[in-house]
Amino acid sequence: MTNPVETRTTRKRQSILAAATELFLQRGFLATNMDEVAAIASVSKQTVYTHFGTKEALFLEIVTGMTGEAGDELEGQVADPVDGRPIEDFLLEFAEQQLAIVMTPRLMQLRRLVIGEAERFPELGKRLHAKGPGRSIGRLTKAFAHYSESGDVEAEDQRAAASFFNWLVMGEPVNDAMLLGDRAIPDADALRSHARESVRIFLAAYGRRP
Structure with missing residues (x-):
């Protein structure tokens, strides 16, 4: 009961x-x-x-909670790769879902808030990174280990490759929204197009060689 x-x-x-x-x-x-x-x-x-x-503890709880929820949603929407799933399919789904989940006014507002308070609360940036990009990069690192075994990814440093892909996807949209405001957040079609181009560029550098 x-x-x-x-x-x-x-x-x-x-x-x-x-x-x-x-x-x-x-x-x-x-x-x-x-x-x-x-x-x-x-x-x-x-x-x-x-x-x-304290007010500080409440603030940290909110930052941790919001970034953690976004990471949980991405993990729920995109399963880890399994044998037989083409790498293009996995990367495109990962990129599209990541952009759709993260590129929202509330999460961009949170990011600006954390950056503005980073000097006062160094722990904020650490939590945002660990629960946000750090978590995504960790998942991608594991995925690239899987695809390295099948020869679909050629990378000596799989974590570096994961970081490159993560920021290839997120760098420009996040930076524009951070500097130009919520109106700079691309629409759904633009985000999907950006995801496709990010996958194409990444696989041109790290994909299976002919």
Whole structure:
């Protein structure tokens, strides 16, 4: 049976996280205060501190949660390669899904926020990298080990190849959105076209030789 106390506690925690996420994304770290978080979440300020301890801890929880959710979604959408699956198919699906999941206004806002607070909270950048690009590069490294055995990828350093592919896919769209704002996020057709070209370029450099 569900414990009513645990259910209420979980509900309050989720309300606090939702309220704080919106305030941090809209205003940044310094301009957000815990009184407003408590008011929007319909809990007491003491409840906020009971759950998270400090404003800094709440901020770190949100960064970790949002980037982790994006990584979980990508992992759920794109399975690791299996024998017989063409590398072009795997890379194209990976690139398309990665772009579709990451290139959203909320995640770009989060990224700008983390960069703006990186000096104040060095741990932020580490968490964003580990849960975001680091996780993708790790998955690609394993995939390239699989495709190296079949001769579909020729790379002495599979992690370096994974990093090159990851940033070939993500570099330009992310950089444009970071510098030019959410309006610079390409539409779905443009992202798919970019994914196809990224796969073509990567395989021209690392794919099976004739």
